[in-house]
Each structure stands twice: as C-alpha cells, then as structure tokens.
Amino acid sequence: MATAQQNKKMVKGGPAYPMLVRPYAIRRISRETYDTFTYELTPPRGSGGVSFAPGQFNMLYVYGVGEVPISISGDPAKPQALVHTARIVGAVTKGIKRLKVGDSLGVRGPYGSSWPVEEAVGRDVVLVTGGIGLAPLRPVIYYLLINREKYGRIVLLYGARTPEDMLYTGELERWRGRFDLDVRVTVDRATGSWRGNVAVVTQLIKPAPFDPMHCIALVCGPEIMMRFTILDLEKRGVDYDRIYVSVERNMKCGIGLCGHCQLGPTFVCKDGPVYRYSDIRTIFTKREV
Amino acid sequence: MGNKDKSQSVIKRKDLQALFDSLIKKGYSTYGPCVQDGAVVYDRIESVSELPIGWTDRQDNGNYRLTKTKEKRLFGFVVGPHTWKKYLYPSESKLWEAKRSGHEFEIVAEVNQPYKQAFIGVRPCELQALAIQDKAFLEGEFTDVSYLQRRQNVFIVAVNCVQPGGTCFCSSMKTGPKASGGFDLALTEVVEPNKHYFVVEAGSSAGVKILKEIPGKAAGEKEVLAAKKALRKASSKMGRRLDTDGLEKLLFKHIDHPHWNEISSRCLTCGNCTMVCPTCFCGNIEDVTDLTGQTAERRRKWDTCFSVDFSYIHGGSIRSGETARYRQWMMHKLAYWPEQFGTFGCVGCGRCITWCPVGIDITEEAGVFKREG
Ligand SMILES: Cc1cc2nc3c(=O)[nH]c(=O)nc-3n(C[C@H](O)[C@H](O)[C@H](O)COP(=O)(O)OP(=O)(O)OC[C@H]3O[C@@H](n4cnc5c(N)ncnc54)[C@H](O)[C@@H]3O)c2cc1C
Ligand code: SF4
Ligand code: SF4
Ligand code: FES
Numbered sequence: 001m002a003t004a005q006q007n008k009k010m011v012k013g014g015p016a017y018p019m020l021v022r023p024y025a026i027r028r029i030s031r032e033t034y035d036t037f038t039y040e041l042t043p044p045r046g047s048g049g050v051s052f053a054p055g056q057f058n059m060l061y062v063y064g065v066g067e068v069p070i071s072i073s074g075d076p077a078k079p080q081a082l083v084h085t086a087r088i089v090g091a092v093t094k095g096i097k098r099l100k101v102g103d104s105l106g107v108r109g110p111y112g113s114s115w116p117v118e119e120a121v122g123r124d125v126v127l128v129t130g131g132i133g134l135a136p137l138r139p140v141i142y143y144l145l146i147n148r149e150k151y152g153r154i155v156l157l158y159g160a161r162t163p164e165d166m167l168y169t170g171e172l173e174r175w176r177g178r179f180d181l182d183v184r185v186t187v188d189r190a191t192g193s194w195r196g197n198v199a200v201v202t203q204l205i206k207p208a209p210f211d212p213m214h215c216i217a218l219v220c221g222p223e224i225m226m227r228f229t230i231l232d233l234e235k236r237g238v239d240y241d242r243i244y245v246s247v248e249r250n251m252k253c254g255i256g257l258c259g260h261c262q263l264g265p266t267f268v269c270k271d272g273p274v275y276r277y278s279d280i281r282t283i284f285t286k287r288e289v
Numbered sequence: 290m291g292n293k294d295k296s297q298s299v300i301k302r303k304d305l306q307a308l309f310d311s312l313i314k315k316g317y318s319t320y321g322p323c324v325q326d327g328a329v330v331y332d333r334i335e336s337v338s339e340l341p342i343g344w345t346d347r348q349d350n351g352n353y354r355l356t357k358t359k360e361k362r363l364f365g366f367v368v369g370p371h372t373w374k375k376y377l378y379p380s381e382s383k384l385w386e387a388k389r390s391g392h393e394f395e396i397v398a399e400v401n402q403p404y405k406q407a408f409i410g411v412r413p414c415e416l417q418a419l420a421i422q423d424k425a426f427l428e429g430e431f432t433d434v435s436y437l438q439r440r441q442n443v444f445i446v447a448v449n450c451v452q453p454g455g456t457c458f459c460s461s462m463k464t465g466p467k468a469s470g471g472f473d474l475a476l477t478e479v480v481e482p483n484k485h486y487f488v489v490e491a492g493s494s495a496g497v498k499i500l501k502e503i504p505g506k507a508a509g510e511k512e513v514l515a516a517k518k519a520l521r522k523a524s525s526k527m528g529r530r531l532d533t534d535g536l537e538k539l540l541f542k543h544i545d546h547p548h549w550n551e552i553s554s555r556c557l558t559c560g561n562c563t564m565v566c567p568t569c570f571c572g573n574i575e576d577v578t579d580l581t582g583q584t585a586e587r588r589r590k591w592d593t594c595f596s597v598d599f600s601y602i603h604g605g606s607i608r609s610g611e612t613a614r615y616r617q618w619m620m621h622k623l624a625y626w627p628e629q630f631g632t633f634g635c636v637g638c639g640r641c642i643t644w645c646p647v648g649i650d651i652t653e654e655a656g657v658f659k660r661e662g
Contacts, residue, residue, distance in 0.1 A: 262617075
C-alpha cells in the first residue's frame with residue numbers, strides 16, 4: 001500500500017518486538033548496603049550474553065509489578081554474566097528485592113549511550129560519583145583497568161552519605177591498593193569507626209591529581225551533586241566539552257517511543273543517559289525542563 | 290509511492306457509494322466521519338448516508354457547535370475531537386502476556402493480524418500528522434511493531450479542505466488545505482447549482498485500482514478549475530494564523546519568560562489538548578497480573594505530559610509545576626520536535642484550541658513570544 005510507504009522495512013531493535021522482555025535467571029545476589037543489592041543474572045537457556053558498552057542500561061521487569069531502567073554494573077569483558085546493582089526505593093525495586101536466587105527477572109536492552117572510553121585514550125580520567133552513581137561507572141573502571149596502558153592518571157572520587165551507604169567496599173579497598181589508580185572516598189557524615197574524609201565529594205576535586213587541560217571527567221550521581229561537581233571541575237579549568245554526565249529521567253520504554261524521558265529536544269533513553277555536558281548545558285541548567 | 294496517476298477524475302455525488310462498496314469488497318473495514326453526541330467523530334461507517342451530510346462545525350477557543358446548512362455537502366465540516374491515530378495507536382492496547390510456571394515465566398507477544406482498514410475523509414493536516422507519527426514510531430532506531438502491524442494495510446481517502454474551520458491554521462504549518470501526498474485517493478468536493486461532484490486524484494497504484502471500479506470520467510478543464518478555485522479560496526479563510534519563521538529559536542530564547550506563568554495561571558493541566566492532538570505520541574506502560582497471578586500483561590495507554598506522574602523519578606517529579614508542564618507541551622510541539630524529527634509537532638488542526646476548556650490558543654500564546662522577538 002502506497003500510504004504505508006517504505007515502512008515494510010526490516011523491524012530493527014530485537015527479533016521483532018522491542019518491548020518484549022527475556023527472562024533471565026538470578027544466579028547470585030550480593031548485599032552491598034542495607035538498601036542496595038547486586039544481582040548476577042544468567043541469560044535464558046540456549047542464548048549467550050549480550051555485549052554492552054560501559055554506561056548503558058537495561059530495562060528490568062519484575063513479573064506483574066513493572067519495569068525500571070537500571071544500569072549495567074558488571075564487566076564489559078564478561079558479557080555472559082549480566083550484573084546490575086539496584087537501590088531499593090519503590091514499587092518495582094521492592095519487587096526486585098523479593099526475588100531469590102533461581103527466580104526470573106525480565107531483561108531488555110542494552111540501551112542508551114555510553115561513557116567515552118575511546119575519546120579518553122591518552123588522557124587523564126577523573127570519575128566523580130556519589131551514592132548509587134558508582135554502579136553505572138563500575139563497568140568503565142573495569143574497562144580502564146584492562147586497558148590501563150592507554151590512559152594517563154585515573155582518579156576515582158566517590159562520596160557516600162555514611163560509611164554504611166558505600167557500595168563495593170571490598171573492591172574499593174582492592175582498587176585503593178593499586179598504584180595505577182587513585183581512589184579517594186568521602187562520607188557526608190561519619191559513623192562507627194570511620195577514619196576517612198568527612199566532606200561532600202566535590203571537595204575532593206580541588207586537591208585531586210589530574211591535568212585539567214588534558215583530562216576527561218565522567219560524572220554520575222544525584223543531579224544536584226552533578227551540578228556542583230561541574231562548577232568545581234570548571235574552576236580547575238576542565239572544559240564543558242570534556243565533561244560527561246549521566247542523566248536520570250522517568251523511562252517507560254527505554255527505546256524512544258513513549259516520550260517520558262525527554263530532556264529538552266533530547267530523549268535520555270537514546271541520546272543519553274551519558275551526555276557530553278556541553279551538548280546539554282543550556283537546557284540542563286534550566287529548572288524543570 | 291508506486292505509479293502515481295497525475296490525471297484527475299470526476300465522481301458524481303450519487304456514485305460515491307461505489308467507493309465504500311469496492312473497498313468493503315476488497316476486505317477493508319471502512320471508517321469515516323459521522324455525527325455522534327453533537328460532534329463529528331470517526332467511527333465504522335459503510336455508506337455515504339452515514340456521513341454528516343449537510344452539517345458544518347463552528348469552532349472557536351473552547352467552543353464547538355454543529356449546525357445544519359442548506360448545501361448538502363458530504364464534507365462541509367473540518368476536524369472534530371477524534372483523530373485517526375486511535376486506529377493505529379489505540380488509546381489502550383495489550384503488548385504482551387506473561388505466563389508463570391514456578392520460578393519462571395514465558396512471554397507471548399500480542400500479534401495483530403494483518404487488518405485492512407480504510408480511512409475515508411482524512412484531512413490534509415491529518416495526513417501530515419500520520420506522517421509525523423510514522424516518523425516517531427517507525428523511523429527511529431527501534432520500530433513500534435504494534436503500530437506497524439496496524440499501519441501497513443491502511444487505505445487512505447483524503448478530502449481536501451475547501452471550508453477551513455474557525456481554529457484551523459494549516460496554511461501556516463504548510464500542511465494544507467490541499468493534500469500533497471500520503472494518500473491513496475484525494476477528493477475535492479465541488480458543489481455548484483445543480484451539480485455536486487468530487488474531483489479525484491490517485492496517489493498510489495492501489496488508489497488507481499479502486500478508482501477503476503467507481504463510475505466516473507476523466508476530469509475536464511472546467512471541473513479541475515472549479516476544484517482549484519475552491520482550494521485557493523480556502524487558504525485565505527483560515528481561522529487562525531501562526532508565524533513560524535524563526536519560532537523554534539525564539540521559544541528557546543524565551544524559555545524563562547514570565548509569560549509561561551501567565552499561561553499556566555489559566556491552564557487546568559487537564560491534558561485535553563494532548564488527547565485530541567493527532568501528533569501526540571506519548572504513552573504509558575502498565576504491567577498488571579490477573580487475580581491468580583498466573584498470567585501478567587503489559588499494556589500501553591496514551592499518556593499526557595500535563596500529569597505530575599509523567600516525569601516522576603524517585604524523590605519527586607521533574608516537572609512538578611504547572612508552568613513547566615505547559616511549557617514542555619508547547620516547547621515540544623514547536624521547538625523540540627523540529628530537532629527531534631525535522632518537522633514541527635503541530636499540523637495546525639486547531640483541535641487543542643477548540644477543546645481546551647479554558648480556551649487557551651497555541652497560536653495566540655506562541656504569537657506572544659514571537660512578538661517579543
Ligand atoms: C538510565 C538510568 C539508569 C539507572 N540506573 C540505576 C542503577 O544502576 N541502580 C539503581 O538503583 N537505580 C538506577 N536508576 C534509577 C531507577 O530506575 C529508579 O530507582 C527506579 O525506577 C525506581 O523505581 P521504583 O518502582 O522502585 O520506585 P517508585 O518510586 O515506586 O517509582 C515509580 C516509577 O517511577 C519511575 N521512576 C522512579 N524513580 C526513577 C528514577 N530515579 N529514574 C527513572 N525513573 C524512575 C519508574 O517508572 C518507576 O516505575 C537508573 C535510572 C535511569 C534513568
Ligand atoms: S492547555 Fe487547555 S486543554 Fe491543555 S492542559 Fe491546559 S487547560 Fe487543558
Ligand atoms: S498542537 Fe493543537 S493545532 Fe497542533 S496538531 Fe496538536 S491539536 Fe492540532
Ligand atoms: S524512555 Fe520512552 S522515550 Fe525514552
């Protein structure tokens with residue numbers, strides 16, 4: 001039919017139905033904090049893992065409850081194990097928490113843009129993150145460490161509310177022990193036996209050892225934290241076009257069809273979640289866009 | 290676009306039923322305008338007699354009224370509260386079903402059987418709206434399969450507008466009053482003393498085929514001229530106007546302008562404007578289970594950017610204020626859409642003006658920013 005135009009073209013984005021989810025089995029659950037858990041998932045029988053780029057996310061479906069966007073927090077070099085870290089906050093994430101090893105969790109993805117690991121080659125890399133924001137950055141840390149010789153200094157600045165809110169503590173400890181990775185953590189409020197920094201994460205930026213003229217900054221955390229981080233990076237002389245941020249918006253489809261995730265003229269699910277800051281600055285600095 | 294037949298035909302008023310008949314014979318379900326509850330709506334119709342014969346609509350801000358005219362035009366009205374998108378992107382539909390067995394579940398996709406629909410009486414602005422939704426649903430990285438299944442077998446009979454309505458501004462948006470493509474057949478209704486006929490243009494090979502089954506003749510110079518004249522007059526009779534020159538940039542420039550607050554002090558954030566708009570494509574996803582929990586369903590519904598929940602993320606909505614929500618709607622139509630899809634998200638159909646309970650007029654409000662320069 002003429003009016004259906006060229007629309008008989010091959011259906012892209014998955015076998016046929018981009019909204020279909022594939023049931024993965026939960027292989028392992030690790031408790032990161034009192035409200036955050038990491039899930040290792042195995043693909044359905046007979047299918048392999050799906051490769052992903054650091055920074056991308058999946059839509060995770062809890063049977064009958066709903067679906068939410070969650071970043072992939074695992075190692076991009078090991079796609080056969082799909083790893084997600086979720087903070088339990090509301091209806092769907094509570095549904096995830098009720099699941100046990102062996103239960104099915106629906107997955108579709110990976111979707112969205114990724115951290116600029118290619119562009120960062122030959123430069124210092126500064127990662128500034130707060131709270132659950134470390135999860136979407138973990139794949140990039142794995143990637144940088146595997147390809148360590150391609151990069152300059154690597155600095156990870158991580159802030160949590162309290163020591164109890166800190167993710168991946170064992171791993172952070174191991175990373176801190178490496179000479180080729182500078183890890184600096186801080187908490188807003190010290191509890192228990194904490195002897196480290198007590199400050200907001202942005203205060204770690206000024207003393208951090210990186211070359212502001214030749215670095216790439218990757219920023220992921222609550223929006224307010226990202227805004228202040230950008231100010232402090234700018235103060236040190238990092239240009240907006242070398243700062244990348246990961247943006248959160250309500251997402252219903254993850255594939256550009258539902259309109260929920262719009263940020264000005266962009267769709268966070270396909271143009272983001274990772275943006276070059278200079279590309280969205282004018283709109284990102286407006287309130288309630 | 291297949292083999293386009295540029296030559297035009299003439300079908301007499303009394304022979305138009307043959308169009309319905311041959312489409313039905315070819316297996317199409319035929320849809321068209323008809324009068325229900327005091328408005329012209331789209332529904333299943335199978336005969337010319339079901340059309341709103343002799344009715345015309347008077348439209349203004351927040352105002353819609355049908356009146357009878359002496360002329361027995363079949364298409365003497367413009368657009369009502371319905372849009373064709375309801376047949377391609379239903380207000381609510383099922384996407385898939387999940388069946389539980391033990392710890393696991395299995396997904397079964399909802400397949401819409403190839404379904405032949407014929408839309409009779411599609412206005413030029415609505416053709417453009419279809420093209421806009423095609424772009425959103427079919428031409429991105431991911432294809433909306435449920436839309437595609439409904440879209441690919443549609444036969445379109447367009448009707449050019451010789452009598453624009455009170456809130457129409459298609460000439461400003463360059464979408465009408467004459468259809469320039471995207472149809473199988475396009476009709477122009479001509480009523481003269483003792484004469485009532487349609488000048489018909491085929492826009493596809495399917496259109497040419499159907500046309501052969503309808504009694505008619507090749508259009509003469511006189512008839513072609515009569516149709517042309519009626520259409521030319523139409524352009525100057527638009528009820529509204531919107532100067533789109535540089536509009537996109539101006540809206541960005543005035544994104545913090547106090548006039549947004551002024552508009553939102555009137556807006557009820559009811560979302561009517563989004564429900565009647567032929568281009569609005571935003572949807573919500575709902576996952577539900579039956580009472581036993583043995584099957585779950587994913588459903589999709591029309592959604593509106595005027596709701597607080599639309600932009601909800603844990604901790605609060607991004608656009609919690611009314612001003613932000615009205616601004617999102619208008620900026621999307623007139624400033625963001627061009628960047629996203631290369632055209633405005635508004636085709637100038639005027640529905641949002643007519644069906645806004647407080648009569649907010651997109652042309653007037655955008656005009657305020659335009660005048661600011
Ligand atoms: C690209 C992206 C990556 C993310 N990665 C992670 C991650 O790795 N780990 C993690 O714990 N969280 C992540 N989030 C946030 C996570 O999606 C929300 O915490 C989650 O949607 C909350 O859903 P809920 O039903 O439990 O909460 P409720 O508060 O009950 O939410 C109701 C609905 O609102 C929407 N919603 C609520 N909060 C958010 C939010 N922050 N972002 C988007 N939509 C929201 C969802 O549609 C949700 O179903 C990510 C969000 C985005 C957009
Ligand atoms: S502009 Fe009018 S129709 Fe649209 S949400 Fe506001 S009051 Fe409702
Ligand atoms: S914004 Fe208003 S005038 Fe424009 S297409 Fe939508 S309903 Fe019609
Ligand atoms: S999440 Fe649906 S369009 Fe981006």
